[in-house]
Amino acid sequence: xxxxxxxxxxxxxxxxxxxxxxxxxxxxxxxxxxxxxxxxxxxxxxxxxxxxxxxxxxxxxxxxxxxxxxxxxxxxxxxxxxxxxxxxxxxxxxxxxxxxxxxxxxxxxxxxxxxxxxxxxxxxxxxxxxxxxxxxxxxxxxxxxxxxxxxxxxxxxxxxxxxxxxxxxxxxxxxxxxxxxxxxxxxxxxxxxxxxxxxxxxxxxxxxxxxxxxxxxxxxxxxxxxxxxxxxxxxxxxxxxxxxxxxxxxxxxxxxxxxxxxxxxxxxxxxxxxxxxxxxxxxxxxxxxxxxxxxxxxxxxxxx
Amino acid sequence: xxxxxxxxxxxxxxxxxxxxxxxxxxxxxxxxxxxxxxxxxxxxxxxxxxxxxxxxxxxxxxxxxxxxxxxxxxxxxxxxxxxxxxxxxxxxxxxxxxxxxxxxxxxxxxxxxxxxxxxxxxxxxxxxxxxxxxxxxxxxxxxxxxxxxxxxxxxxxxxxxxxxxxxxxxxxxxxxxxxxxxxxxxxxxxxxxxxxxxxxxxxxxxxxxxxxxxxxxxxxxxxxxxxxxxxxxxxxxxxxxxxxxxxxxxxxxxxxxxxxxxxxxxxxxxxxxxxxxxxxxxxxxxxxxxxxxxxxxxxxxxxxxxxxxxxxxxxxxxxxxxxxxxxxxxxxxxxxxxxxxxxxxxxxxxxxxxxxxxxxxxxxxxxxxxxxxxxxxxxxxxxxxxxxxxxxxxxxxxxxxxxxxxxxxxxxxxxxxxxxxxxxxxxxxxxxxxxxxxxxxxxxxxxxxxxxxxxxxxxxxxxxxxxxxxxxxxxxxxxxxxxxxxxxxxxxxxxxxxxxxxxxxxxxxxxx
Numbered sequence: 169x170x171x172x173x174x175x176x177x178x179x180x181x182x183x184x185x186x187x188x189x190x191x192x193x194x195x196x197x198x199x200x201x202x203x204x205x206x207x208x209x210x211x212x213x214x215x216x217x218x219x220x221x222x223x224x225x226x227x228x229x230x231x232x233x234x235x236x237x238x239x240x241x242x243x244x245x246x247x248x249x250x251x252x253x254x255x256x257x258x259x260x261x262x263x264x265x266x267x268x269x270x271x272x273x274x275x276x277x278x279x280x281x282x283x284x285x286x287x288x289x290x291x292x293x294x295x296x297x298x299x300x301x302x303x304x305x306x307x308x309x310x311x312x313x314x315x316x317x318x319x320x321x322x323x324x325x326x327x328x329x330x331x332x333x334x335x336x337x338x339x340x341x342x343x344x345x346x347x348x349x350x351x352x353x354x355x356x357x358x359x360x361x362x363x364x365x366x367x368x369x370x371x372x373x374x375x376x377x378x379x380x381x382x383x384x385x386x387x388x389x390x391x392x393x394x395x396x397x398x399x400x401x402x403x404x405x406x407x408x409x410x411x412x413x414x415x416x417x418x419x420x421x422x423x424x425x426x427x428x429x430x431x432x433x434x435x436x437x438x439x440x441x442x443x444x445x446x447x448x449x450x451x452x453x454x455x456x457x458x459x460x461x462x463x464x465x466x467x468x469x470x471x472x
Numbered sequence: 473x474x475x476x477x478x479x480x481x482x483x484x485x486x487x488x489x490x491x492x493x494x495x496x497x498x499x500x501x502x503x504x505x506x507x508x509x510x511x512x513x514x515x516x517x518x519x520x521x522x523x524x525x526x527x528x529x530x531x532x533x534x535x536x537x538x539x540x541x542x543x544x545x546x547x548x549x550x551x552x553x554x555x556x557x558x559x560x561x562x563x564x565x566x567x568x569x570x571x572x573x574x575x576x577x578x579x580x581x582x583x584x585x586x587x588x589x590x591x592x593x594x595x596x597x598x599x600x601x602x603x604x605x606x607x608x609x610x611x612x613x614x615x616x617x618x619x620x621x622x623x624x625x626x627x628x629x630x631x632x633x634x635x636x637x638x639x640x641x642x643x644x645x646x647x648x649x650x651x652x653x654x655x656x657x658x659x660x661x662x663x664x665x666x667x668x669x670x671x672x673x674x675x676x677x678x679x680x681x682x683x684x685x686x687x688x689x690x691x692x693x694x695x696x697x698x699x700x701x702x703x704x705x706x707x708x709x710x711x712x713x714x715x716x717x718x719x720x721x722x723x724x725x726x727x728x729x730x731x732x733x734x735x736x737x738x739x740x741x742x743x744x745x746x747x748x749x750x751x752x753x754x755x756x757x758x759x760x761x762x763x764x765x766x767x768x769x770x771x772x773x774x775x776x777x778x779x780x781x782x783x784x785x786x787x788x789x790x791x792x793x794x795x796x797x798x799x800x801x802x803x804x805x806x807x808x809x810x811x812x813x814x815x816x817x818x819x820x821x822x823x824x825x826x827x828x829x830x831x832x833x834x835x836x837x838x839x840x841x842x843x844x845x846x847x848x849x850x851x852x853x854x855x856x857x858x859x860x861x862x863x864x865x866x867x868x869x870x871x872x873x874x875x876x877x878x879x880x881x882x883x884x885x886x887x888x889x890x891x892x893x894x895x896x897x898x899x900x901x902x903x904x905x906x907x908x909x910x911x912x913x914x915x916x917x918x919x920x921x922x923x924x925x926x927x928x929x930x931x932x933x934x935x936x937x938x939x940x941x942x943x944x945x946x947x948x949x950x951x952x953x954x955x956x957x958x959x960x961x962x963x964x965x966x967x968x969x970x971x972x973x974x975x976x977x978x979x980x981x982x983x984x
Contacts, residue, residue, distance in 0.1 A: 251862050251915075287913060287956075289831050289860050291661060295502050296862070315661075318629075319636040357908050357923060357938065377909040377958030381899065415917030 192334065194325040195342070195393040208434040208463035210471050216424050218404055222267035225400065225426045228472045231275075235398045235430070238276025240345035243283075244268055245396075247352050247367050248297045250413045251288035257407040257420040259297035260352045264402045264426070266302045268350060269311055281340055282313040284370040287413075290315050321373035326393055331385035336373030341394060349396035349432065353403040353439045355411035355419075361443060362412045363436040364399040365391050365456050384451035388459040391432055399435040401427040403442055431462025434469055441466070476747035480555065484562040491559045495616055498828045498869065499661060504880070506868050511825045513559070513613060514871035518543050519603040519697050520821050524872045526596040527818040529811060532873040543704055550705040554691055554698055555744030560608040560679070561691060565729075568683030578685075579731050580692045582742055583772050585699035590777060591784035592696055596818070598788030600845060604822030606696050614848060615676040617824035618666045618837060625663045628654060665856070666827065668837045668848065687729040692742070702741035706770070709762050712743055718757065727752050741770070797843045798975070802968040804841050805852040805949065807834075808859060808886040809867040809876040812974050813842070819874035822848035826866035826875060832857035834951065835866065850875075852888060854951025854967045859888060861915035861950060884916075889949030889967040891921070891942045897964035900939045904928050910953035910965050911940050920946035921953060944971060 211228035215221040226232055236242055246260035254261060265282065272280045282303060286293040294300040294313070303313045320339040326332050341347060351367035365387045369376055371394055379386040403425040407414045414420065423442060429435035433456035437447035447453045447464040457464040491513055498510040514520045521539040524531035542553060554561050592602055604610045632654070635647040682689035691698050717724055725731070728749060732742035749758045798804060798813060807826060810816050827835040827850055834857035835850040842849060850866070852859060861884060867877035878886060891910070899907040911921040923938035942965075949967045957963035969975070 251860065288915075289500070289863070291500050291502060292831070292860065292862065300502075318662075319633045357911055375958055377907075377956055380907050380909060380958070381905045383906070410917065410919055412912060413915060415915065 192323050192325055194327055195337070208431045208469045209429055210431075210434050210438055210466075210469045211428045212425065212438060212471065214423075214425050218261060218263040219267040221404075221424070221426050222264055222400070223271070225428045226268075226271055229398075229428055229430070232271040233275050235348070236272050236275040236277050236346055239278050240276075241279045241281070241343075242272045242277045242346045242348060243281045243341050243344040243371075244272065244348045244350060245341065245367065245370060246282065246284060246297075246299060246350040246402075247362075247370065248284040248293050248299055249287045249370065251292040251296045252414060253296050254298045255405075255417065255420065256414045257352065257354065257405045258412065258414045259293070259299065260350050260402045261404050262298040262302035264400070264404065265299050265350060266306065268348060268400065269303065269306065272348070273308065273310060277346075278310065280311050281344065282311070283316055283338075283340070285316050285338065285372070286370075324393070326389055328392070329389040331379075331382040332389045335390070337394065338371045338373060341371035346397045347395065349399040351399070351401055352406070353401050353427075353442060354407040354414070355409055355443070357411070360445065360450050361436075361440055361452075363439045363453075364396065364401055364432045365436055365452050365461070368394055368396065384455040387452050388455040388461070391456060391461055392459050396432045398428065398430055399432045401435050401439045403427060403439060406442060408443065429462065433457045433462035433464050435462070437462070437464035437466060437469075476750045480746055480748075483556050484565065487557045488559050488562045491612075492616075495613070495621075495828065496658065498825060500829075500831045500863070500865060504862070504864065506829070506865065510829070511823070511869045511871045512538070513609050514821065514823050514825065515539060516542055517607065517609050517697070517821070517871070518700055519607045519609075520823075520871050522593065522596065522700075523601050523603050523819060523821050526593075526601065527815055527872070529815050530873070531819075532871075536871070543700075546701050546704040547708060549710045550708040550740060550743060550745050551698065551701040552745040553701055554695075555746035558608060558691075558697075560612040561688070561744075563612065564680065564683060564688060564690060567680050568687065571681065571684040572687055573684065580686055580689055582692055582731070583776075584693050585695055586702070586770075586772055587776055587780040588694065589696040589699040589703075591780040591787075594781045594784030595787045596784075598785050599814070599818060600788035600791050601818040601821075602845065603696065604820065604848065606694070607821055607823075608690070608695050608697050610821050610823045611675065611679070613828075614822060614824040614837075615672055617664075617828040619669045619673040619676065621660065621828070622664055622666055622669060625660050628659055629663060662833070664828070664833045666836060667853075668839060672837070672848075686731075688744075691744070692730055705743075706741050708740055710745070710760055711740065711763050712749070712758060712760050713763070714757060715740075718755075721755065723752065723754065724749060791843070791845060794843075797841070797846075798969065801841070802970055803966075804838075804969050805854065805889045805951070805967055805972075806974070807850055807852060807866045807875050808883050808888050809864075809870075809878045810888075810974060811874060811876060816874050817842070817846060817849065819872045820849045821872055821874075823871065824848070825869040825871070826850045829865045829869045830857070831860045831863045831865060832955070834859050834955075852951060852967070854889075854954035855963050856955070858952035858955040859950040861952075885948065887948045887971055887973045889951070889969050890944060890971045891947050891949065891951075891953050891965050892968050892970075893940060893942060894964045894966065897959055897962075898940065899959065899964070900937050902964075904930050904935050904937055906937065907958065908938065908940070909956050909958055913952045913956050915950060915952060916946050916948060918946060919943075920948070940965075947971075 211225050213225040246265045248259050250258040252258035269280050321336045323336050325334050349364050351364045354362045356362040368390050403423045405420050405422045409419040427435050427438050436453045440447050440450050463469050494510045497508045516538045518539045521536045632651050635644045679690045730742045834852045836853045837848045838846045838851045864883050867875045895901040899905040914921045920943050921940050926939050928935050951967045953965045954963040
């Protein structure tokens with residue numbers, strides 16, 4: 169039997185050991201990223217039948233099987249940021265999310281997680297966006313639309329970060345085998361547009377507001393370490409004014425377009441043209457390109 | 473032998489658990505309308521009914537019918553609510569048990585609660601409503617909301633968090649297994665944090681500690697709700713026999729938890745129908761039957777009654793004859809749908825339901841922002857949480873109409889204040905840094921925060937910057953800009969009460 173003093177000493181020792189284990193880990197540029205730098209592929213499809221449109225767009229890129237291997241855990245990250253209903257074009261369209269989830273399952277994903285760190289109350293956003301009901305209706309145990317688990321944020325050092333040296337990231341997004349980015353194309357007053365790179369702000373913790381001071385480099389840092397294996401931009405309807413939250417039907421334009429690319433900056437670059445911008449005019453997209461996140465000169469992109 | 477005792481305990485426990493369950497349901501759960509009548513406790517509360525009755529303006533009297541029914545039932549059965557249903561009574565019975573000493577013959581001051589009730593009624597008629605400070609149901613729910621629930625969430629979340637991070641074999645997987653149940657049913661969606669947790673806890677602990685002195689001291693001597701029930705129970709049809717203490721036995725004087733036989737010859741006003749005496753009476757003489765009540769005079773002193781009434785009557789004008797806090801400060805923000813400040817304070821019974829239900833944890837208990845007697849009433853502290861654009865929950869739970877239930881469309885247009893930018897601290901103004909967080913979050917369809925493009929000169933640099941500006945006519949004061957402002961500490965954009973929809977014109981159009 170240990171004496172009381174021994175017991176306390178041992179206990180303190182194990183606490184120290186445990187806290188050592190919790191030292192800040194480091195995130196580095198993924199290998200996949202470096203390999204990709206050469207060839208940028210882009211698929212753009214138009215049509216009003218959303219589920220069919222999602223399938224056509226992904227098929228153009230070689231089908232879901234080229235992104236998801238059977239048995240993998242996949243995170244599908246739509247934009248569910250705002251307490252707005254579907255028609256206001258503030259959140260990704262529920263049918264885009266649903267079809268993408270189905271495609272992942274068809275490709276053999278073991279588990280598909282859907283989440284976003286919202287701006288308004290998360291419960292309201294999940295419901296108002298229509299995404300929660302749509303995914304619940306799938307009634308599939310492999311699909312998990314959950315609220316952010318407040319226990320699962322962890323600080324990481326960012327290797328080669330230009331604006332950020334360390335930030336808090338959401339573990340399920342980092343640990344997933346594949347991450348599929350499903351933003352909606354919207355107007356945004358500082359970064360001009362909010363597209364795929366901006367959508368990744370939904371898998372980080374911390375006080376996101378301060379990122380706006382150096383938004384372009386911050387987003388490039390985040391996207392360099394949290395790699396989107398596939399980006400599908402929902403431009404079925406886009407928000408052209410009063411974004412990113414919207415709230416007026418006058419500001420919504422129906423475009424019936426989907427844009428997909430394994431290279432996030434490439435997808436963003438094309439989406440910018442929907443708003444009448446050249447990719448080079450949007451700082452975030454340029455920063456993404458410079459960080460190796462895809463070709464943004466659309467004439468050099470292989471469109472399929 | 474203890475059959476009555478056990479029955480009562482079972483009912484007390486079920487009632488307490490039912491109210492706790494309603495408390496846990498006092499939260500947004502995926503539908504705009506709450507699924508259960510979560511503020512039932514206060515619709516049952518005759519003091520809430522009195523507060524609503526004595527207030528100017530229209531009262532939701534129809535929704536308070538359970539309180540009227542309760543008073544009617546008290547006329548028949550006596551103070552059964554205190555013995556069987558009152559959640560504070562049950563907590564006192566349970567929590568006070570380890571504190572109690574041997575029975576003593578000290579009777580307490582049963583008359584005091586009647587004087588207190590009288591003073592409160594007269595103050596309310598005069599325009600100062602203080603029921604909420606002493607209402608046992610308010611005390612119960614307020615303690616639950618401001619103290620116990622945050623504490624419980626803090627400890628439970630801390631434990632789950634630690635087990636998750638430490639990843640201890642066997643224990644951590646088990647914790648992860650039960651966590652979803654806790655998360656979905658027992659914990660708040662997000663941990664709610666409140667001011668005045670300590671003050672609220674102290675009041676509650678004092679009430680519990682009084683048990684050391686005497687069982688149910690609070691109920692015997694102070695509780696104004698008990699006094700109101702006592703008045704109704706005086707001629708109740710269900711009476712205990714014997715109605716006075718037996719000459720050959722004094723057990724009731726020490727055993728009765730309310731000192732009922734001791735305090736008042738008739739016992740009718742003090743007896744809470746706990747039925748314990750059916751069990752402990754050695755001669756088994758006690759029975760409860762419908763019969764003729766005795767008319768033993770009330771043991772209240774006329775002089776004290778007059779003093780209490782006069783005190784109550786004078787308190788209101790005394791408070792009214794002071795500067796209105798709204799003329800001095802502009803940081804008093806009430807929830808959307810709150811009626812005009814005077815009427816609001818007369819209606820609000822400080823139950824804390826709105827603070828529990830507030831989806832953004834924006835509502836906090838006031839200390840003195842709205843004056844001394846604004847204590848525990850809800851105020852919006854927008855730096856901590858904002859008023860969610862599409863949410864109407866606080867109006868749904870308010871039992872007395874202090875916060876009117878607004879249809880969603882009306883709520884979206886109700887101004888609870890106005891956002892004001894502090895240019896000394898706002899990043900684009902003060903330091904020429906880029907920032908748009910307030911504009912990005914502004915929820916009004918046509919944004920109430922717009923940007924002006926400015927060229928600012930910093931040293932010999934010329935920078936093009938967007939600077940935010942608030943459009944007064946569009947701003948509803950929801951406070952999301954103040955909550956989300958990335959500046960450390962105090963926000964660079966704050967909500968002030970200027971221009972709020974409910975303000976009387978004399979407060980806003982101050983001329984000469």
